[in-house]
Amino acid sequence: MVSIAGDTLMNPADLEFHFDFGSPNAYLSHRVLPQIEARRNVKFSYLPVLIGGVFKLTNNVSPMVANRDILNKKEYAQIETNRFLLRHGIDNFRMNPHFPVNTLRIMRGAVYAAQQGFGAHYIDVVFAAMWEQGRNLAEEREILAVLDAAGLPAGEILQRCDDPAIKQRLMDNTADSVRRGAFGSPFFFVGGQIFFGKDKLDDVERELQNLQARGT
Amino acid sequence: MVSIAGDTLMNPADLEFHFDFGSPNAYLSHRVLPQIEARRNVKFSYLPVLIGGVFKLTNNVSPMVANRDILNKKEYAQIETNRFLLRHGIDNFRMNPHFPVNTLRIMRGAVYAAQQGFGAHYIDVVFAAMWEQGRNLAEEREILAVLDAAGLPAGEILQRCDDPAIKQRLMDNTADSVRRGAFGSPFFFVGGQIFFGKDKLDDVERELQNLQARGT
Numbered sequence: 413m414v415s416i417a418g419d420t421l422m423n424p425a426d427l428e429f430h431f432d433f434g435s436p437n438a439y440l441s442h443r444v445l446p447q448i449e450a451r452r453n454v455k456f457s458y459l460p461v462l463i464g465g466v467f468k469l470t471n472n473v474s475p476m477v478a479n480r481d482i483l484n485k486k487e488y489a490q491i492e493t494n495r496f497l498l499r500h501g502i503d504n505f506r507m508n509p510h511f512p513v514n515t516l517r518i519m520r521g522a523v524y525a526a527q528q529g530f531g532a533h534y535i536d537v538v539f540a541a542m543w544e545q546g547r548n549l550a551e552e553r554e555i556l557a558v559l560d561a562a563g564l565p566a567g568e569i570l571q572r573c574d575d576p577a578i579k580q581r582l583m584d585n586t587a588d589s590v591r592r593g594a595f596g597s598p599f600f601f602v603g604g605q606i607f608f609g610k611d612k613l614d615d616v617e618r619e620l621q622n623l624q625a626r627g628t
Numbered sequence: 629m630v631s632i633a634g635d636t637l638m639n640p641a642d643l644e645f646h647f648d649f650g651s652p653n654a655y656l657s658h659r660v661l662p663q664i665e666a667r668r669n670v671k672f673s674y675l676p677v678l679i680g681g682v683f684k685l686t687n688n689v690s691p692m693v694a695n696r697d698i699l700n701k702k703e704y705a706q707i708e709t710n711r712f713l714l715r716h717g718i719d720n721f722r723m724n725p726h727f728p729v730n731t732l733r734i735m736r737g738a739v740y741a742a743q744q745g746f747g748a749h750y751i752d753v754v755f756a757a758m759w760e761q762g763r764n765l766a767e768e769r770e771i772l773a774v775l776d777a778a779g780l781p782a783g784e785i786l787q788r789c790d791d792p793a794i795k796q797r798l799m800d801n802t803a804d805s806v807r808r809g810a811f812g813s814p815f816f817f818v819g820g821q822i823f824f825g826k827d828k829l830d831d832v833e834r835e836l837q838n839l840q841a842r843g844t
Contacts, residue, residue, distance in 0.1 A: 470699035478694070483686035484811040488824055491809075495831070595700040608704055614830060615711070 427456045427620075428601040430589045432463035433522070434515040435597040436493070436507065437610045439543040442535070444500050444613055452620045456600075458535055460522035462515070463597045465586035470595040474512065496610060504544045513542065514550040520573040521555070523581045530564065537562040643836075644817040645672045646805045648679035649738070650731040651813040652709070652723065653826045655759040658751070660716050660829055668836045672816075674751055676738035678731070679813045681802035686811040690728065712826060720760045729758065730766040736789040737771070739797045746780065753778040 429445060431438040449455055467473055479485040497505055518538050525534035541547040541558040548554050552570060559566035572578055589599060593606045600607040602619045645661060647654040665671055683689055695701040713721055734754050741750035757763040757774040764770050768786060775782035788794055805815060809822045816823040818835045 470701070472698045472701065482688045482811055484806065484809050485686070485688065488809060488811065488822065491822065499834075590700065593700050593704060595698055595704065606704065606707065611827065618715075 426601075426603045427454055428459050429456045430459045430461045430585075430594055430597065430599040430601070432461055432466075432515055432597045433518050433538050433542050433549070434463055434511075434513050436505075436511075436543060438598040439539050440493070440496055440500075440502070440505065441598045441600075441610045441613060442539050443502055443505075444610070447500075448613065448617045448620070452617065452624065454620060458522075458526070458531065459585055459589065460519045460526070460582060461586045461589045461594070461597070462519050462582055464516075465583065466590055466594055466596065469587065469590045472595050476512065492611070506544065506546060508542055508548075509546050510548040510550065513548065517552070517555060517570070517573050518542075518549050520578050520582050521559075521569045523578050523585070524569055524572045524575070525564075533562070534559075534564060534569075537564065642817075642819045643670055643672045644675050646675045646677045646801075646810055646813065646815040646817070648677055648682075648731055648813045649734050649754050649758050649765070650679055650727075650729050652721075652727075652759060654814040655755050656709070656712055656716075656718070656721065657814045657816075657826045657829060658755050659718055659721075660826070663716075664829065664833045664836070668833065668840065670836060674738075674742070674747065675801055675805065676735045676742070676798060677802045677805045677810070677813070678735050678798055680732075681799065682806055682810055682812065685803065685806045688811050692728065708827070722760065722762060724758055724764075725762050726764040726766065729764065733768070733771060733786070733789050734758075734765050736794050736798050737775075737785045739794050739801070740785055740788045740791070741780075749778070750775075750780060750785075753780065 429441065431442065433439075445456060463474075475489065479489065497503070522531065522534060522538070525531045537558060538549065541554075542549055545558075547558055549558065555570060556566045559569055592601065593599075594608075596608060598608075598610065600612065600616045602616055603623055605619055607613075607616050607619070645657065647658065649655075661672060679690075691705065695705065713719070738747065738750060738754070741747045753774060754765065757770075758765055761774075763774055765774065771786060772782045775785060808817065809815075810824075812824060814824075814826065816828065816832045818832055819839055821835055823829075823832050823835070
């Protein structure tokens with residue numbers, strides 16, 4: 413059970429956002445989550461997972477692949493995205509022209525950045541480069557340029573992406589996410605309950621309210 | 629554009645619920661939609677469509693088929709269903725033991741019932757038989773028994789299911805639904821906007837509120 417009372421701060425260990433930079437819906441969730449955190453006075457832990465690994469472990473595929481040959485479904489996904497942008501006043505999202513992007517390096521970088529204490533800054537910078545600036549973050553030189561421009565230790569981060577412990581940690585995160593019920597990105601974990609997709613953010617907030625109202 | 633002002637009654641022609649009795653999510657939506665109608669002072673038109681026809685026309689398959697071999701996804705769908713039941717206080721839903729049920733006859737019956745002016749009663753009765761009482765409504769004698777017990781003209785309805793005009797109307801509804809963007813069940817149409825699935829009922833209500841606030 414999570415341990416909270418009234419509106420006091422919830423244990424961050426109980427609130428997790430499992431993300432891959434390659435998922436536009438993870439980015440869109442990242443834009444809205446801070447508002448929920450502020451309203452509910454909580455903080456989510458961001459857990460880097462490799463969506464390609466999640467798909468392999470669950471025998472799933474991306475929506476782009478799954479919906480490729482289904483009439484109307486891709487168009488509807490676009491309608492839903494536009495609706496989300498409008499509702500939340502997000503006006504600088506644009507589809508990455510290099511999509512789908514291999515995110516292996518930047519996800520390993522997220523593991524390292526978190527360990528070094530600049531995880532939040534790194535996540536903001538990389539999400540923006542991917543889904544606002546259209547950068548191709550499968551390329552090392554693009555990663556270097558983006559991180560460097562943001563004042564992050566670009567060379568150091570990229571070098572540590574080859575560290576076996578970092579690689580293993582990302583694999584472990586991914587397997588752990590699947591073991592706990594994930595099959596795609598983004599996934600939210602709220603005190604034992606799981607929620608899939610940006611469209612469940614309202615339910616995430618409702619669950620937080622319920623937990624806080626119960627004081628459990 | 630829809631023609632409404634303030635909280636006045638919205639034109640029913642602009643609010644549609646496209647359903648197939650065979651979809652548990654259509655049933656669950658049918659349980660919640662009346663509350664939205666009451667809060668927003670509107671009424672939805674129920675349009676019978678054949679989900680099998682929608683799938684054929686869009687090259688789609690049911691979630692049961694699509695998720696069959698994906699780890700965690702079926703379990704998550706069950707979590708979402710339970711969450712929906714709990715939130716809306718629905719305690720008499722049970723999965724139909726004959727699922728998936730061939731709904732061709734009962735959907736044709738819905739077309740006829742609507743033409744005869746007892747569509748709403750018929751829909752309540754058939755949805756309940758399917759998703760509360762576990763009846764096998766692919767069977768003629770089961771349909772007869774259920775409709776008869778509800779005081780509906782069972783023999784007449786079943787007979788008219790073979791009427792070419794009724795058959796054609798259901799096919800036309802189905803093609804029309806796909807032409808307007810559907811690829812599954814349930815679909816909601818609100819003044820030109822489309823919404824897919826029971827999980828979008830909050831968005832359906834938000835759209836109604838926005839339209840009414842704008843008075844357009």
